[in-house]
Amino acid sequence: MANITLVQAINLALIQEMERNDSIVLLGEDIGVNGGVFRVTEGLQKRFGGARVFDTPLAESGIIGLSIGMAMGGLHPVPEIQFEGFLGPAYDQICSHAARMRSRTRGAFTVPMTIRIPVGGGIHAPELHSDSPEAIYAHTPGLKVVMPSSPYDAKGLLTSCLREPDPVLFFEPKRIYRAIREEVPEDEYTLPLGVARTVCEGSDLTIVSWGASVVQCMQAIEKSEQSIELIDLRTIYPFDMDAVATSVKKTGRCVVVHEAPLTCGFGSEIAARIMERCFLELEAPVQRVAGYDTTMPYYKMELDYLPDSYRVQRAIEDCLAY
Amino acid sequence: MKDPTVPMSHVATPAVHAASAGASTLPVPPATALHWLRQMHLIREFEVRCMQSYQEKKIGGFCHVYIGQEAIAVGCVAALRPEDPIVLAYRDHGHALARGMTANACMAEMFGRVDGCAKGKGGSMHMFDRPNNLFGGHGIVGAQTPLGAGLAFGTKYEDEVINGGKNSRVTLSFLGDGAVNQGAFSEAMNLSGLFDLPVIFIVENNGYSMGTSIQRGTTMSHDLCIKGRAHGLREATIDGMDVLSVYRDMKELADWCREHSRAAFVNMTCYRFKGHSMSDPRKYRTREEEATHESNDPIINLERALWQAGVFDDAILASILKSVREEVKESIAFASASEVTPDRELYTDVFVEPWGPYPGSSLPAFLGGATNACTFRSTNGKEGLV
Numbered sequence: 001m002a003n004i005t006l007v008q009a010i011n012l013a014l015i016q017e018m019e020r021n022d023s024i025v026l027l028g029e030d031i032g033v034n035g036g037v038f039r040v041t042e043g044l045q046k047r048f049g050g051a052r053v054f055d056t057p058l059a060e061s062g063i064i065g066l067s068i069g070m071a072m073g074g075l076h077p078v079p080e081i082q083f084e085g086f087l088g089p090a091y092d093q094i095c096s097h098a099a100r101m102r103s104r105t106r107g108a109f110t111v112p113m114t115i116r117i118p119v120g121g122g123i124h125a126p127e128l129h130s131d132s133p134e135a136i137y138a139h140t141p142g143l144k145v146v147m148p149s150s151p152y153d154a155k156g157l158l159t160s161c162l163r164e165p166d167p168v169l170f171f172e173p174k175r176i177y178r179a180i181r182e183e184v185p186e187d188e189y190t191l192p193l194g195v196a197r198t199v200c201e202g203s204d205l206t207i208v209s210w211g212a213s214v215v216q217c218m219q220a221i222e223k224s225e226q227s228i229e230l231i232d233l234r235t236i237y238p239f240d241m242d243a244v245a246t247s248v249k250k251t252g253r254c255v256v257v258h259e260a261p262l263t264c265g266f267g268s269e270i271a272a273r274i275m276e277r278c279f280l281e282l283e284a285p286v287q288r289v290a291g292y293d294t295t296m297p298y299y300k301m302e303l304d305y306l307p308d309s310y311r312v313q314r315a316i317e318d319c320l321a322y
Numbered sequence: 323m324k325d326p327t328v329p330m331s332h333v334a335t336p337a338v339h340a341a342s343a344g345a346s347t348l349p350v351p352p353a354t355a356l357h358w359l360r361q362m363h364l365i366r367e368f369e370v371r372c373m374q375s376y377q378e379k380k381i382g383g384f385c386h387v388y389i390g391q392e393a394i395a396v397g398c399v400a401a402l403r404p405e406d407p408i409v410l411a412y413r414d415h416g417h418a419l420a421r422g423m424t425a426n427a428c429m430a431e432m433f434g435r436v437d438g439c440a441k442g443k444g445g446s447m448h449m450f451d452r453p454n455n456l457f458g459g460h461g462i463v464g465a466q467t468p469l470g471a472g473l474a475f476g477t478k479y480e481d482e483v484i485n486g487g488k489n490s491r492v493t494l495s496f497l498g499d500g501a502v503n504q505g506a507f508s509e510a511m512n513l514s515g516l517f518d519l520p521v522i523f524i525v526e527n528n529g530y531s532m533g534t535s536i537q538r539g540t541t542m543s544h545d546l547c548i549k550g551r552a553h554g555l556r557e558a559t560i561d562g563m564d565v566l567s568v569y570r571d572m573k574e575l576a577d578w579c580r581e582h583s584r585a586a587f588v589n590m591t592c593y594r595f596k597g598h599s600m601s602d603p604r605k606y607r608t609r610e611e612e613a614t615h616e617s618n619d620p621i622i623n624l625e626r627a628l629w630q631a632g633v634f635d636d637a638i639l640a641s642i643l644k645s646v647r648e649e650v651k652e653s654i655a656f657a658s659a660s661e662v663t664p665d666r667e668l669y670t671d672v673f674v675e676p677w678g679p680y681p682g683s684s685l686p687a688f689l690g691g692a693t694n695a696c697t698f699r700s701t702n703g704k705e706g707l708v
Contacts, residue, residue, distance in 0.1 A: 033606050034533040057503035057539040058463045058531050088462060089504065124382035126445050128461050294672050297663075298445040299382035300434030304665040 001183045006176055009151035009184050010040050013158040016188045018048055026053040028080030037082055038118055038177055060086050064093040071113040084119040085128025098167040099142030114161040114168045120212050120259050121306050122175030124299035131296055132260035137169050138237040145236040147171040149214035151182040153234055156191030173212035196240035202229035206247040208270055209257040217257055220312035236266055245277040252283035255315045257307055262290040284322035287315045349566055352633035358565050362392040362621050364646045365416040371650050376600050381432045385446045388416035390595035393620035394526055395420040397568025401576050407455045407473040409466050410496035412447035414459030422454045425653035435660035442663035464504025470495020471514045474521035489583040492576050493521040500531020503540055514585035515553035522579055522586045528594040533606040550587020562592035563620045
């Protein structure tokens with residue numbers, strides 16, 4: 001066991017899977033010589049050589065398109081998109097091609113590819129460097145979307161992604177890249193995609209969250225006197241609705257928390273599914289705590305935008321008082 | 323069809339080049355050159371103070387400073403008319419100041435204050451100045467280049483179609499050498515060549531796209547202008563470390579593009595003295611390489627030319643330095659005193675209506691329809707949102 005950060009856990013998962021599987025190739029902007037802007041791939045080029053870990057030009061569309069071709073040809077590319085806002089130029093390649101290749105070719109060709117993407121706010125960056133676009137990709141059939149909230153989960157989930165036969169967007173919440181440490185096994189292990197984690201058990205209310213918001217939810221729960229169950233979705237798509245429904249049937253109340261703007265955020269999907277599966281058990285409408293329907297602001301206003309433990313607490317109180 | 327006799331390679335005008343010729347004359351009036359020197363010193367001082375303020379945590383997020391490249395913004399802006407549009411990427415403070423944005427508005431934006439040029443909602447990468455026809459710094463590499471083509475289309479259309487006259491403006495679309503590899507830039511060059519748009523794409527070629535040298539990241543980097551040549555653009559390679567060269571060559575080129583309504587590609591050679599951003603460890607280049615380039619300082623180069631022309635002395639330099647220090651110091655005081663952008667501004671400028679005139683739809687609800695009241699706690703020490 002090692003007491004490590006999320007950045008180190010990802011680095012470790014990459015090393016272990018690359019040693020196990022020659023077809024894994026890393027590419028992206030400044031990921032080689034510099035080890036990435038967040039230093040997630042630090043030391044990997046030295047360890048595995050320039051053929052397996054290489055710097056690309058600033059050309060996100062090309063990076064993903066190249067990776068799709070590599071994947072269709074039998075490799076497992078791991079492109080890094082430096083910030084989630086830079087997914088824009090690559091959107092066409094991801095959603096029009098990677099996502100649909102298995103369907104388009106009726107299974108003859110697949111795209112085993114793990115796109116690593118630092119995501120979310122909390123590091124004082126402006127728009128396009130602080131966004132949370134997970135719902136856009138969850139909305140696209142053919143893509144798996146993963147977002148860990150702890151070093152242990154990051155290592156296990158990424159290892160699973162690197163063994164996936166289909167394209168995965170692996171979102172790494174940069175706010176907690178180095179903010180939390182955790183005991184993580186040095187031996188390899190996997191965590192299955194599509195399975196949520198019950199962070200803590202409770203009987204009065206269920207919170208559903210993912211990514212860095214999980215940490216805010218934990219803080220809110222610590223301050224609350226109520227018995228609250230927290231479910232970390234971990235995989236946004238395919239998502240573990242059984243875990244959510246089982247919990248909400250038990251508690252009768254639910255708050256969903258995420259950083260992305262409220263309208264059509266993934267919380268909307270969770271709320272709708274709860275309606276379908278838990279209608280008779282519900283004691284209150286599902287509450288959502290989310291970013292606002294506005295462009296992510298510059299750092300002085302960042303904390304006004306991001307859901308924090310205080311806002312989560314208010315939602316808990318409102319939901320319980322309903 | 324384009325006139326094949328138009329020379330594709332740029333030929334410099336025969337104006338005396340003081341720095342290289344060592345002549346006693348400058349290609350421009352001394353007062354003009356001294357004004358440029360002050361602008362370059364202003365940018366340098368502004369950037370030094372930005373770095374300092376960043377370290378003091380008064381500036382957050384990203385901060386890409388322009389130190390070493392000042393001659394380009396100053397020389398290019400001088401070669402234009404005020405009505406000529408400019409659009410650029412995220413290393414944008416220098417261009418904004420050269421174009422006439424006040425240091426106060428620029429610094430307040432850096433500080434995230436309401437008096438900033440983008441209401442403090444954008445920061446370092448978002449310098450916009452409508453009265454000065456500065457159409458912004460933009461944060462996505464290469465994404466601003468088609469905008470340059472569109473701005474040129476707009477001015478040409480207004481001049482020729484709406485007003486029935488002749489094209490009178492030229493757009494400058496700045497990008498870094500890393501952006502040359504973005505698909506958007508290839509599309510922009512093709513459109514500009516195809517439609518004969520009066521736009522000049524200025525590649526500020528400082529040799530590095532973040533941490534990747536141009537040799538490692540770009541094909542044909544020894545002959546970068548071939549990228550423009552492929553789209554029928556006129557081309558020029560210009561020494562971006564010498565403001566007199568920048569002005570002379572850009573003036574000639576801008577006038578030509580304006581006159582003929584044609585597009586051009588400029589390989590503006592330069593070097594950024596500092597890192598890509600404030601968090602750049604600069605592992606990709608040696609300190610010796612940096613020292614070599616720092617000895618070719620555009621400010622020193624202009625000062626040398628002024629000395630040789632006999633129109634410069636220590637007293638003039640001291641007075642310039644004093645005045646820019648005061649101006650930048652004042653901008654920091656202004657920015658510090660300016661109000662932190664209030665949280666109600668979160669929801670303005672998304673649409674034309676600040677709060678939405680659509681009762682019954684999801685829009686007017688500040689909460690976007692959420693049933694849980696958001697807390698509006700006052701992180702800024704100011705009043706809440708409602």
